[in-house]
Amino acid sequence: MSSTHTPSKAADAVAETTQNAAHAAEKAMGETRKSLNKSLDALEDGVKQASHTLPHQLHEGVARVESLTRHGLAAARELGQDVRTQVDRAGERTVNYIQHEPVKAVLIAAGTGALVALLVRALSGRSN
Template identity: 40%
Template sequence: MSLNKPQLPAEDQVGAAADRAAEAADAAVNTSRRVANDALDHVESAIHTARANVQPAIARIASQAESLARKSLDAVKDGAYNVRDRANNLGDVTVRYVKEEPVKAVLIAAATGAALMALLSLVNSARRNSDR
């Protein structure tokens, strides 16, 4: 015994097929939306995790940079104080030497001046020769 389904007219068959195709397309669109939303949620979560991991590192680096800058500034200040103290000591020693040995001091100053003038003369002469 064969059960034959009653045949729908062609128009109804085409309409039913179109309805099934539209439903399948709607289902595919909805699935695509869910997949895209899940992917965006995952990316957003990854961004929040990365931000949470990066912010402490940035704060730590900034703190280390500030500490290094402070130490560098302190070292420069200490160096400047040392140079100033040495210059003061050297000035005191020079004044004392000039007071104790005025003739030698004048002779040393004259010799130093003559040596500097000779050096400057040589440099100027060499410069004039190289310009030619």
């Protein structure tokens, strides 16, 4: 067994990847929200102008809204793919760690299971 791979390094790598994926998802949602807000603002502006000007301007406003919406959805799709990729990589690293350090992996899993059981027991004791 290699001493270069420790359980904490593997756990840190998984935690970091998970945190990166969560951050990317939050960023995607924020960018989508911004894009949709811009779209709504553009639509509102377009409607106001159209009520005072030619129908041609309304058409341009709708086209801008559609473009911004498509851009926002494309950005969200791309970031979603990035999140999936990061999660896949974390899974691959986990499998690799388990394959190279099976005893440590089983001990980590057993310890984690025991900790979860203790937490569940403690929390269920509080609720009674």
